Amino acid sequence: MDLAFLHPLYEHPGPWASVYVDTSRHTEATPHERHLTATAMARELASQGADEETCLAVRQALDELQHSREPHGRALFARAGEVVLDPPLARSPDGDRAHWAPLPHTAPLLELVGEDPVCVVAYIDRKGAAFELRSALGRGDAGSVTGRTWPLHRTSTADWSERHFQLKVQNTWEHNAAEIADALTVCQEETRADLLVLVGEDRERRAVRERLPERLDALVAEAPHGSGSRLLDEDVERVRAEHVRQRAEQELERFLAAREPGADGRAGAVEGVPALVEAAREHRIDELLLHPEGPDAHREVWIGEDPDQIAVRRTELTVLGEQNSWSARADDALIRSAVATGAAALAVTPATEASGAEGPVGGLGALLRWA
Structure with missing residues (x-):
């Protein structure tokens, strides 16, 4: 984990308030529950000796999360009446907690923010591909590529002209696979993604994978379920978790x-x-x-x-x-x-x-x- 984002925490002396809250629950009662959490965390900090201004800053910052749709949680680090850093979390904390100490309590971030591999999910078909960028914090569009659109489908006859047509179909598939591989390579370079997950029919995934640069081999995984399957998200999360485990x-x-x-x-x-x-x-x-x-x-x-x-x-x-x-x-x-x-x-x-x-x-x- 690159720790450079923590620099602002060490530019000022302590003591520091460090708060970790879970935002993974989303119901009609969530705003009220989060207001209660904000009050409880401020009260806990006060009981540990935090100054009134810092307790107020933390409570106000947590109150602003009442309607947040963040999927996991948030950490807040505050001193002298000011929230200095409030990174979103890539995993939900084990309960809400608050600390008041000479140093910010950053150790939990190694697990809660830490290794959050970014992946490009490539939805591949014979016409092209759409790319989606995913991390623990959400997903977003990462571009697309469209190849040749004709001819795309084989016929079943053995006539010479039909065999010639089928050869053109094969050439179209190979051309499109190369186009997709090139675009996916550029996408990885621009996003610096840790993983590339290929989604599509077996033949289409294989054709694209074979045309990717050798240097990307270790980053590529294939999802067994297609874009219409509810199991696709599980496939992607399994690939991301495996990457974290292997790295550790x-x-x-x-x-x-x-x-x-x-x-x-x-x-x-x-x-x-x-x-x-x-x-x-x-x-x-x-x-x-x-x-x-x-x-x-x-x-x-x-x-x-x-x-x-x-x-x-x-x-x-x-x-x-x-x-x-x-x-x-x-x-x-x-x-x-x-x-x-x-x-x-x-x-x-x-x-x-x-x-x-x-x-x-x-x-x-x-x-x-x-x-």
Whole structure:
């Protein structure tokens, strides 16, 4: 996950209000229920010590979602009476929750926003194709292509002229498949889609797939159900979920391999809070790996005003010359350091749940930029 969108959260000091709300329910009672949620979240923040202005800003922002049709949820991060960032979520949170702390509680975003593969769904027939861009946040038109329209249908006779006509039909199909493949390639380049899902008859899907560039092979999947089937949405979501799982498994495998010392006796990955804190101070984290349920995720660390001012014990910050220090969750402090140094982050939950693979000890690990 690219963390660059979180930069605004670290341009100002805390404390911060962090709120996650579920917007997946849509009934006649939803506006009233969301008003009650807004009031409850503001009250919860106040009970944790949040200032009145920030509680009011959060309540007003949540009240504005009363009629929202967002399919999953929203996160809000506020301080000093202002909502600084409010990203929509790609997955629904496990209940509404609010936090008041020195740092924004961004760790849940790795699962709730995190890996949201964008895919182009190509609805293919013999005449051309229509492209649709899909993500967890919705869908939209991504263009279309129309090929030759004549001749398109074979005949059943064996007459020479009819065989000649059938050859023209075959040439039309092949021409249209090439046109669709070219247009789909351009569409992927323009949208930077993570996946291409082909929908249509077997022969038509195969003809287009065979003409796509080899570099796109790993991105292509075929939906077994057609555009008129209610199961198509399930096909697409299954492809997207599989992509997320494979990506998590690949990174976890890379982490486990790098954890072992190389020929020089140094490892390319670390785990455990003390080692991660040291790597963060030295700007060596390349990708942070997190299992939200790991015991180290909510372990206490100490932070200063700057992202690289992080320590296991408060006295360490004093030695480093930091006069002001605050207690923070380890996951949130490490994410702040990752944002500041341009590192990525990934929730490994899909990989560990699907295969039972071992994750980082304590739930926190990192691939390093150098050993």
